[in-house]
Amino acid sequence: MGDFVLKVNGARLPVSASPEETLLSVLRNRLDLTGTKYGCGEGQCGACTVLLDGRATRSCLVSVESAAKAKIVTIEGLEQNGKLSTVQQAFLDESAFQCGYCTSGMILGATSLLQERHNPTEEQIVEAMEGHICRCGTYPRIIEAVKRASRLLAQGASR
Amino acid sequence: MNHRDEPITESVQGSLTTRQGGSEMGRRDFLKVLGGGLLVCLAHTSSWAQESGRGFGGHEPSNDLSSWLHIAADGRVKVFTGKVEVGQNIRTSLAQLVAEELRVPFDAITMVMGDTDLTPWDMGTFGSRTTPTMGPQLRTMAAAARQMLLEIAAQRWHMAPAGLTAAGGKVTDPQNTRSLTYGELSRGEKLLKTVSSEQRLTPAPEWKIAGTAVPKAEGRDLVTGKHKYPSDITRPEMMFGAVLRPDGFNATLVSLNTGAAEKLPGIKVVRDGDFIGLVAPDAFAAQRALAAIEAKWNVPAQPSNQGLFAYLKNNPEGGREDGPQYVSGSVGPALAGVALKLEEQYAVAYIAHAPLEPRASVAEWIDGKLTVWTGTQRPFGVRDELMQAFHLSPAEVRVIQPDMGSGYGGKHTGEAAIEAARLAKAVGKPVKVVWTRSEEFTWAYLRPAGLIEIKAGAQRDGTLVAWEHHNYNSGPAAIGTPYSVANQLIQYHAAKSPLRQGSYRGLASTANHFARESHMDGMAHATGIDPLEFRLKNLTDARLRAVFQAAAEKFGWGRLKSTPERGFGIAGGVDKGGYVATCAEVEIDTASKRVRIRRIVQAWECGAIVNPDGLRNQLAGAIVQGIGGALFERILFADGRILNPHFAQYRVPRFSDTPQIEVVLIDRTDLPSAGAGETGLVGLAPAVGNAIFAASGIRLRNMPMAPRSGVPGEPDPGLRS
Numbered sequence: 001m002g003d004f005v006l007k008v009n010g011a012r013l014p015v016s017a018s019p020e021e022t023l024l025s026v027l028r029n030r031l032d033l034t035g036t037k038y039g040c041g042e043g044q045c046g047a048c049t050v051l052l053d054g055r056a057t058r059s060c061l062v063s064v065e066s067a068a069k070a071k072i073v074t075i076e077g078l079e080q081n082g083k084l085s086t087v088q089q090a091f092l093d094e095s096a097f098q099c100g101y102c103t104s105g106m107i108l109g110a111t112s113l114l115q116e117r118h119n120p121t122e123e124q125i126v127e128a129m130e131g132h133i134c135r136c137g138t139y140p141r142i143i144e145a146v147k148r149a150s151r152l153l154a155q156g157a158s159r
Numbered sequence: 160m161n162h163r164d165e166p167i168t169e170s171v172q173g174s175l176t177t178r179q180g181g182s183e184m185g186r187r188d189f190l191k192v193l194g195g196g197l198l199v200c201l202a203h204t205s206s207w208a209q210e211s212g213r214g215f216g217g218h219e220p221s222n223d224l225s226s227w228l229h230i231a232a233d234g235r236v237k238v239f240t241g242k243v244e245v246g247q248n249i250r251t252s253l254a255q256l257v258a259e260e261l262r263v264p265f266d267a268i269t270m271v272m273g274d275t276d277l278t279p280w281d282m283g284t285f286g287s288r289t290t291p292t293m294g295p296q297l298r299t300m301a302a303a304a305r306q307m308l309l310e311i312a313a314q315r316w317h318m319a320p321a322g323l324t325a326a327g328g329k330v331t332d333p334q335n336t337r338s339l340t341y342g343e344l345s346r347g348e349k350l351l352k353t354v355s356s357e358q359r360l361t362p363a364p365e366w367k368i369a370g371t372a373v374p375k376a377e378g379r380d381l382v383t384g385k386h387k388y389p390s391d392i393t394r395p396e397m398m399f400g401a402v403l404r405p406d407g408f409n410a411t412l413v414s415l416n417t418g419a420a421e422k423l424p425g426i427k428v429v430r431d432g433d434f435i436g437l438v439a440p441d442a443f444a445a446q447r448a449l450a451a452i453e454a455k456w457n458v459p460a461q462p463s464n465q466g467l468f469a470y471l472k473n474n475p476e477g478g479r480e481d482g483p484q485y486v487s488g489s490v491g492p493a494l495a496g497v498a499l500k501l502e503e504q505y506a507v508a509y510i511a512h513a514p515l516e517p518r519a520s521v522a523e524w525i526d527g528k529l530t531v532w533t534g535t536q537r538p539f540g541v542r543d544e545l546m547q548a549f550h551l552s553p554a555e556v557r558v559i560q561p562d563m564g565s566g567y568g569g570k571h572t573g574e575a576a577i578e579a580a581r582l583a584k585a586v587g588k589p590v591k592v593v594w595t596r597s598e599e600f601t602w603a604y605l606r607p608a609g610l611i612e613i614k615a616g617a618q619r620d621g622t623l624v625a626w627e628h629h630n631y632n633s634g635p636a637a638i639g640t641p642y643s644v645a646n647q648l649i650q651y652h653a654a655k656s657p658l659r660q661g662s663y664r665g666l667a668s669t670a671n672h673f674a675r676e677s678h679m680d681g682m683a684h685a686t687g688i689d690p691l692e693f694r695l696k697n698l699t700d701a702r703l704r705a706v707f708q709a710a711a712e713k714f715g716w717g718r719l720k721s722t723p724e725r726g727f728g729i730a731g732g733v734d735k736g737g738y739v740a741t742c743a744e745v746e747i748d749t750a751s752k753r754v755r756i757r758r759i760v761q762a763w764e765c766g767a768i769v770n771p772d773g774l775r776n777q778l779a780g781a782i783v784q785g786i787g788g789a790l791f792e793r794i795l796f797a798d799g800r801i802l803n804p805h806f807a808q809y810r811v812p813r814f815s816d817t818p819q820i821e822v823v824l825i826d827r828t829d830l831p832s833a834g835a836g837e838t839g840l841v842g843l844a845p846a847v848g849n850a851i852f853a854a855s856g857i858r859l860r861n862m863p864m865a866p867r868s869g870v871p872g873e874p875d876p877g878l879r880s
Contacts, residue, residue: 035384137783
């Protein structure tokens with residue numbers, strides 16, 4: 001076991017864990033940040049996506065030891081003072097979910113994409129989100145939600 | 160799913176036929192917990208209608224109660240139902256129906272669902288049954304509650320109830336504009352009423368809340384990550400469990416060494432007969448300890464994909480067959496004299512539900528009472544499994560189903576619940592068990608594989624005269640043809656499945672529609688008649704004709720001419736009260752043989768629409784999910800092992816597979832609402848297959864039709880997805 005201090009959603013959270021334990025496992029099982037989901041543990045589904053230094057990252061493929069060096073943002077960190085982030089609001093407005101289990105990962109994947117490309121084409125959205133599975137098949141609405149968020153950001157909404 | 164009709168796993172079947180114990184909390188207890196107010200119960204039989212008015216005497220008819228509705232002193236309405244929310248939006252659409260009949264704002268309703276201590280017994284959430292059965296039950300209760308509130312107000316005001324109106328959560332006297340809120344009316348009351356199913360319900364054309372696109376009630380908690388799914392539940396002092404899986408199906412244990420695992424800190428190995436599991440202080444330690452267990456297994460030789468369909472045909476289940484589902488006229492002589500005959504075999508592979516949230520449970524024992532939080536479509540069924548496994552009474556087990564990461568028919572059973580309960584009992588602390596993806600692919604159950612043989616005949620003018628349809632193993636759902644055919648022999652043949660199989664969204668409706676609608680397309684081409692025209696020529700069902708015509712019109716059917724690079728196909732059918740017609744446009748790269756679905760137009764009708772936005776979401780989702788089974792999803796197996804138990808090897812539909820989707824809804828407010836979770840899936844595969852044929856002249860008769868690599872034992876389709 002090792003002692004780490006994780007920078008999560010603007011807070012410094014001390015945690016004891018094996019250095020090779022995944023960030024996903026530490027977030028969910030030691031810090032009770034369960035908005036980040038387990039879907040496959042192999043980087044194939046995107047349900048566990050978080051932001052590491054602003055970039056979408058599969059938390060099931062990152063050890064807690066390496067994650068301790070980065071600024072981590074999980075789904076719980078997007079809402080500010082009761083106000084949803086632009087991407088969260090866009091997903092809500094488009095009802096871009098069914099069971100919602102993939103939604104956290106989708107929102108963080110889209111947040112990362114929109115930081116890199118303010119106005120992605122549909123092809124670029126598909127390419128960036130291809131690693132995320134929505135087993136309920138809500139892809140068309142998710143694409144619409146990403147486009148909506150892109151429009152809102154262009155109009156000056158905060159990220 | 161109708162359990163009498165369908166091939167389901169032994170464990171599912173066993174639990175479906177067990178006793179129907181009701182909720183363990185009596186109605187009087189309820190009013191204590193809820194703090195008075197108005198509690199309405201719905202009886203299944205009209206005999207309970209005699210027991211009405213204030214209080215109730217004698218009977219304790221909890222077994223016959225199907226739903227409860229409570230109005231508290233603050234005007235909040237709680238509705239109790241054993242149905243569960245799995246992404247199909249039923250939490251929202253049921254609340255809309257209650258709000259409509261009760262005349263309260265949508266926000267006044269809280270749905271309490273899938274908790275065996277709080278909700279009346281329910282068989283489960285499957286078969287598209289919630290909307291057509293639970294919907295009217297809750298509407299009936301709400302209408303009765305509204306009537307009671309009118310009567311209470313009339314008593315307070317010393318007048319007849321007839322002149323009063325109920326709206327917006329208030330009863331109003333229009334004569335002198337006084338009004339009382341429902342909260343004011345129920346305050347201080349301890350009212351119990353059991354009502355019959357004889358209430359006048361608001362007709363759909365008059366709906367103001369039902370029938371509208373109310374946003375998903377729990378949407379905000381989904382985008383913030385606040386919603387607690389079954390795998391997110393934690394309890395004080397909770398430990399983490401893991402279960403040792405055999406090397407293959409039907410394996411026997413040869414040797415076991417748990418020494419290394421038990422030396423790891425905090426690990427307790429639990430052995431109980433064939434069950435070998437362990438408990439650890441954290442999830443990481445549990446998986447590490449599991450990997451440290453040395454076990455040798457003997458796995459017997461077993462069937463594989465190679466020769467599967469011949470195996471299913473040659474290995475009937477049980478002895479006597481039940482006989483044909485449909486028989487009329489005489490197929491043999493009719494075929495002998497007919498101008499056009501077509502005889503083909505179709506096949507569907509085993510596929511996995513692969514819900515993104517795998518099986519998960521938290522179990523806790525307190526003073527001999529077991530409480531389990533788990534993801535299941537059948538909380539009362541899982542309660543029965545737990546009662547059986549641990550020899551408990553209904554009062555000693557509570558199953559709670561938090562809205563889960565879906566199921567698609569794949570979570571009828573309680574494996575993880577029993578595992579967590581067993582481990583929790585052994586260590587005396589709450590234990591969480593979450594299956595890995597590979598466990599979910601391997602140890603859950605699958606959509607049945609099947610072989611379908613069809614022999615059909617038509618006159619030269621396109622009139623169908625004979626239809627013979629045999630389904631081996633995949634199932635009898637929607638096996639009957641909706642087309643008018645004088646001579647029919649249609650039969651389902653149960654087979655010994657080499658793999659564990661069970662329910663799946665739409666059941667065999669997908670396989671039977673794939674075979675029937677592919678065959679209809681083949682017959683149309685053989686007669687030289689346009690595929691849509693050929694269908695309509697043999698179809699009298701006005702509702703099915705209407706969706707065919709609506710889909711075709713929106714799609715531009717008839718104006719579009721297939722080329723080798725671009726094909727157009729149509730298919731449709733009816734099942735579980737839902738009418739569907741699907742038009743597909745596919746693109747084929749003639750050099751690489753790659754198939755892509757470019758556009759889907761689907762017309763749908765299921766009576767009066769409760770929530771058009773939720774319905775569109777369900778239908779688009781069904782189309783996307785259907786693409787997997789149509790083109791590339793399949794379980795590969797050999798000698799008792801699943802060979803592709805990972806998303807890297809088992810391909811599911813992704814963003815890039817998604818075509819342009821247009822859904823046409825026909826809202827029949829003159830007809831009762833049917834469910835819409837399943838039948839939206841069944842038109843996709845045959846429409847795509849028919850489009851591929853129109854472009855290429857290649858008739859693909861195996862689902863999946865275009866896997867990236869060939870399925871062992873099946874003809875190579877020559878096309879790739």
